[in-house]
Amino acid sequence: MNTHMRMAGLAAAVGLLLVMGPGCSTKAVQTASDSESGEPAVSKEPPVSEQDLLAKSPSGSGPAGGSKEIQVAKVAPSDAARRHAEEVKKERAASALAGLQDVFFGFDSWNLSEDGKQALEADAQWLQSNPDKVVTIEGHCDERGTQAYNLVLGEKRAKAVRNYLVELGVGSGRLTVTSYGKERPFCNGHDESCYQQNRRGHIGLRVR
Amino acid sequence: MKQIRTITVLAYVVVSAGLVGIMESAATDVFLEATRPDFQKIPIGVLEFQGQRVPGEAAQRVAEVLKADLQRSQIFSVTDLAKLGIKVDEKLDLLNGAQLPLFKQAADNGVAVLVWGKMATRDTDLVFDGYAYDGGTAELLIGKRYAGGPPTLRQMAHRLADELVSRFTGEPGIARTKIAYVSDQRGGRELFVMDYDGETPRQVTADGFLDLTPQWSPDRRYLVFTAYRNRRKQTVDMIELATGKRRTLVALAGLNITPVFSPDGRYLAFATSQDGNSEIYTLDLRTNGLQRLTFQPAGDLSPFWSPTGRELAFTSDRGGGPQIYIMNADGSNVRRLTFEGDYNAAPAWSPRGDWIAFVCRTQEALFKLCLITPDGQKRLQITTGPGIDDSPSWSPDGRHLVFSSMVDDQSHIFMINRDGTERERLTKGGMRHSSPSWSPA
Numbered sequence: 001m002n003t004h005m006r007m008a009g010l011a012a013a014v015g016l017l018l019v020m021g022p023g024c025s026t027k028a029v030q031t032a033s034d035s036e037s038g039e040p041a042v043s044k045e046p047p048v049s050e051q052d053l054l055a056k057s058p059s060g061s062g063p064a065g066g067s068k069e070i071q072v073a074k075v076a077p078s079d080a081a082r083r084h085a086e087e088v089k090k091e092r093a094a095s096a097l098a099g100l101q102d103v104f105f106g107f108d109s110w111n112l113s114e115d116g117k118q119a120l121e122a123d124a125q126w127l128q129s130n131p132d133k134v135v136t137i138e139g140h141c142d143e144r145g146t147q148a149y150n151l152v153l154g155e156k157r158a159k160a161v162r163n164y165l166v167e168l169g170v171g172s173g174r175l176t177v178t179s180y181g182k183e184r185p186f187c188n189g190h191d192e193s194c195y196q197q198n199r200r201g202h203i204g205l206r207v208r
Numbered sequence: 209m210k211q212i213r214t215i216t217v218l219a220y221v222v223v224s225a226g227l228v229g230i231m232e233s234a235a236t237d238v239f240l241e242a243t244r245p246d247f248q249k250i251p252i253g254v255l256e257f258q259g260q261r262v263p264g265e266a267a268q269r270v271a272e273v274l275k276a277d278l279q280r281s282q283i284f285s286v287t288d289l290a291k292l293g294i295k296v297d298e299k300l301d302l303l304n305g306a307q308l309p310l311f312k313q314a315a316d317n318g319v320a321v322l323v324w325g326k327m328a329t330r331d332t333d334l335v336f337d338g339y340a341y342d343g344g345t346a347e348l349l350i351g352k353r354y355a356g357g358p359p360t361l362r363q364m365a366h367r368l369a370d371e372l373v374s375r376f377t378g379e380p381g382i383a384r385t386k387i388a389y390v391s392d393q394r395g396g397r398e399l400f401v402m403d404y405d406g407e408t409p410r411q412v413t414a415d416g417f418l419d420l421t422p423q424w425s426p427d428r429r430y431l432v433f434t435a436y437r438n439r440r441k442q443t444v445d446m447i448e449l450a451t452g453k454r455r456t457l458v459a460l461a462g463l464n465i466t467p468v469f470s471p472d473g474r475y476l477a478f479a480t481s482q483d484g485n486s487e488i489y490t491l492d493l494r495t496n497g498l499q500r501l502t503f504q505p506a507g508d509l510s511p512f513w514s515p516t517g518r519e520l521a522f523t524s525d526r527g528g529g530p531q532i533y534i535m536n537a538d539g540s541n542v543r544r545l546t547f548e549g550d551y552n553a554a555p556a557w558s559p560r561g562d563w564i565a566f567v568c569r570t571q572e573a574l575f576k577l578c579l580i581t582p583d584g585q586k587r588l589q590i591t592t593g594p595g596i597d598d599s600p601s602w603s604p605d606g607r608h609l610v611f612s613s614m615v616d617d618q619s620h621i622f623m624i625n626r627d628g629t630e631r632e633r634l635t636k637g638g639m640r641h642s643s644p645s646w647s648p649a
Contacts, residue, residue, distance in 0.1 A: 045363070046356055046357050046359045046360045046363075047356060047360070048354050048355065048356035048360045048363050048364060048367065049354070049355045049356065050352060050353070050354055050367065051352070051353040051354075051355075052351070052352060052353075053337060053339075053351030053352060053353055054348065054350070054351045068384060069363070069384070070386050070401070070428055070449060070647065071449060071450040072401050072410040072412060072449050072450070073448075073449065073450055073451050073452035074410075074452075075398075075411045075412060075413065075414045075452065076414065076452075077414070078414035078415075078416060079416075080396065080414060080415055080416025080417070081393070081394045081395040081396035081414075081416035081417070082394070082395075082416070083416060084395070084396065084416045084417045084439060085395050087439070088439075108529065108551075136439075136440050143596060143614065144575065144596060145530075145551065145553070145567075145569075145575060145596075146510075146523075146530075146553045146554045146567050146575070146598050146599070147420060147421065147598055147599065147642060147643060148420075148421060148465060148466050148509055148510045148523070148553065148554055149507070149509065149510070149523060149525075149530050149553045149554070151420075151434075151463060151465050151509075152463070152465075152479070152481075152486045152507040152509050152525075153507070155462075155463050155481055155486070156485075156507070159484075176440050177462075178439070178440055178442065178463075179463055180418065180436075183397060183418055183420070184418070188617065190616055190617075
């Protein structure tokens with residue numbers, strides 16, 4: 001397929017995913033966490049009126065430059081954080097109960113170690129004997145480096161895990177890949193023992 | 209008429225700033241460049257404001273906010289008038305040429321501009337009159353009346369500060385700009401917006417998990433950001449600040465991260481891993497046309513437009529570790545910009561175009577901020593100390609940067625001058641604040 005055709009195909013595929021004009025909602029990707037019901041309350045910057053006291057005509061009164069204040073709507077209270085935290089807890093417990101093992105990486109590396117491969121071989125066996133189960137492979141990083149680069153590094157780790165599981169015969173349709181970079185560490189310390197815990201590919205068993 | 213007066217004032221400033229520079233050269237302040245190497249700050253004095261009948265020391269609070277704004281502007285240096293014994297009667301109703309000795313005293317002490325104001329109440333509103341005078345001649349340069357409820361007090365000061373900056377530089381001030389950032393909120397990482405001085409933080413999202421890397425639209429109405437509303441499916445979203453209305457702009461397979469608007473607001477540049485590894489794309493917001501810019505079996509991310517919109521700086525690990533590269537906006541003419549050190553990432557092009565700020569790993573393996581010229585000829589490290597520094601973002605006037613710095617469990621947002629001096633912590637409470645992005649002016 002030539003590049004032109006690929007770009008055209010891509011654009012068409014993306015067209016389905018992208019949201020068109022303003023006001024259009026994106027039902028395809030919106031989740032239940034949307035609080036689209038009703039107009040959000042705008043916590044307006046309190047207005048300041050401004051008048052130039054040096055202006056020749058006294059009619060120079062009014063909110064000159066008043067439109068420049070950035071207005072921020074008030075956020076509706078949400079229990080999303082609690083819900084996410086509960087789900088994470090449940091998934092971690094389910095992964096532990098199933099005996100699924102995580103894999104660990106060297107600094108700035110996404111290469112699987114021999115230990116890591118062994119762990120994944122056990123995970124693959126479990127997945128093959130539990131064909132109805134699906135997992136999310138989360139890539140994690142230690143706190144060093146930038147947020148953005150660690151998102152990419154975490155994804156490389158998660159994909160290395162996914163690719164090895166696929167190589168071992170697990171259907172790729174049962175494996176979702178994501179990366180949390182350094183944002184969701186397992187260990188909250190700031191030394192190498194913690195860093196090592198956080199350079200991780202986590203096998204999260206999906207709970208329904 | 210107004211035009212003529214403006215020109216006169218500017219001419220005055222250039223001349224007086226030059227003279228003052230000579231006078232001040234023996235003073236203790238070391239003046240570092242603001243816009244050009246020979247720039248000398250303009251000495252300004254803020255007299256005690258009259259506001260006897262207003263409760264809560266409102267007039268004094270306006271004066272304090274104003275002084276902080278002026279000091280931060282890097283255009284002015286704020287003289288301590290009380291120390292020089294320069295003061296006005298607290299009952300003074302109008303400052304003018306009748307108090308000429310006071311202006312002469314100020315001029316003798318090198319004060320080029322004097323600011324005085326008075327505050328009164330009108331119904332439930334505060335009414336603040338702010339005046340700026342030539343320090344020597346008592347000529348009235350600015351007279352503004354601001355009225356609003358007590359919560360607008362800081363805004364009144366910011367407006368007068370911006371008025372002074374724009375009068376003396378011809379450029380908009382930054383006292384009414386805002387900073388978007390990410391903050392922990394009940395376990396989730398949510399977007400927030402605060403004033404440029406760290407005041408009045410406001411929560412923008414409540415997704416409960418992870419929102420990252422906000423960037424402003426040029427018209428300041430929208431933030432675009434990396435969103436994990438669903439823990440497994442991650443998108444690039446845009447939120448309208450005034451309404452909270454939300455749109456998903458990019459939901460391609462894989463990670464969709466580090467979005468940024470082009471300077472004209474028409475395009476979005478971002479990174480997506482739909483091709484297997486992270487690549488940089490642009491999205492035409494008018495036509496929804498997508499264009500892939502990078503084609504590498506490596507991670508390409510964190511695009512940032514040059515102020516002209518003709519080029520993009522970005523992070524790539526195509527050479528091994530992450531380094532900063534520059535390419536044309538159509539993906540052509542890629543060249544590597546950074547060669548010193550094995551970890552350079554998160555580029556931010558200054559609005560003046562002359563520097564690119566980024567995160568550099570030092571020889572001591574610390575993550576600090578560095579600047580480099582777009583031709584790679586000059587490079588310097590501008591932060592030191594133990595923190596893990598990240599996410600540099602320029603002020604719209606190009607004189608300051610904000611960034612996050614993490615030490616142990618605490619991550620805060622700091623402002624610094626672009627030469628690394630005058631570090632100021634902006635976030636107050638809380639534990640983890642990150643991903644700052646400075647709004648346009």
